[in-house]
Amino acid sequence: MGALASGAMIYIFGSSSVDEQGNADISCLNRDPARVVIVDWKREAFQMQPYNGLAIKKWDGNSEDRALYDLAAFLKTVAVSGVSDVRNVLENYALEDDPLDAFKRRQTQLEQEEQQRLSELSQLVTRPGISLGSIASRLWPRSKQQ
Numbered sequence: 001m002g003a004l005a006s007g008a009m010i011y012i013f014g015s016s017s018v019d020e021q022g023n024a025d026i027s028c029l030n031r032d033p034a035r036v037v038i039v040d041w042k043r044e045a046f047q048m049q050p051y052n053g054l055a056i057k058k059w060d061g062n063s064e065d066r067a068l069y070d071l072a073a074f075l076k077t078v079a080v081s082g083v084s085d086v087r088n089v090l091e092n093y094a095l096e097d098d099p100l101d102a103f104k105r106r107q108t109q110l111e112q113e114e115q116q117r118l119s120e121l122s123q124l125v126t127r128p129g130i131s132l133g134s135i136a137s138r139l140w141p142r143s144k145q146q
Contacts, residue, residue, distance in 0.1 A: 023048055034085035039071065051087040057098055070100040
């Protein structure tokens with residue numbers, strides 16, 4: 001078990017927190033459930049705390065599989081975003097067949113929207129005839145000096 005600087009916890013389940021069927025039980029961790037994410041490829045594994053689970057695709061042995069990299073990016077984003085309850089984030093991905101793919105799509109969409117916003121902003125600043133000085137002079141006209 002280890003703690004990140006953000007206060008998010010990483011925990012590798014041991015035999016005391018997994019029942020005979022392989023279901024994880026975070027109630028025995030003595031940790032705030034709002035800060036715990038259960039990651040498994042079987043949704044049944046987190047049926048005791050379904051709002052804490054993230055179901056990822058099962059590794060099929062393909063050496064090109066990037067799921068763990070995507071998982072790391074997802075968990076890092078959650079950790080640094082400062083959310084008070086990870087279950088609110090996980091709820092947004094609960095119905096996705098591949099939540100990590102959905103996360104990547106949403107990240108790409110957000111990046112594109114941010115690029116568009118920055119592009120529009122730069123066009124306003126570089127528009128001919130409009131400068132920061134001309135905008136400021138309209139807001140704060142100079143008094144006539146004699």
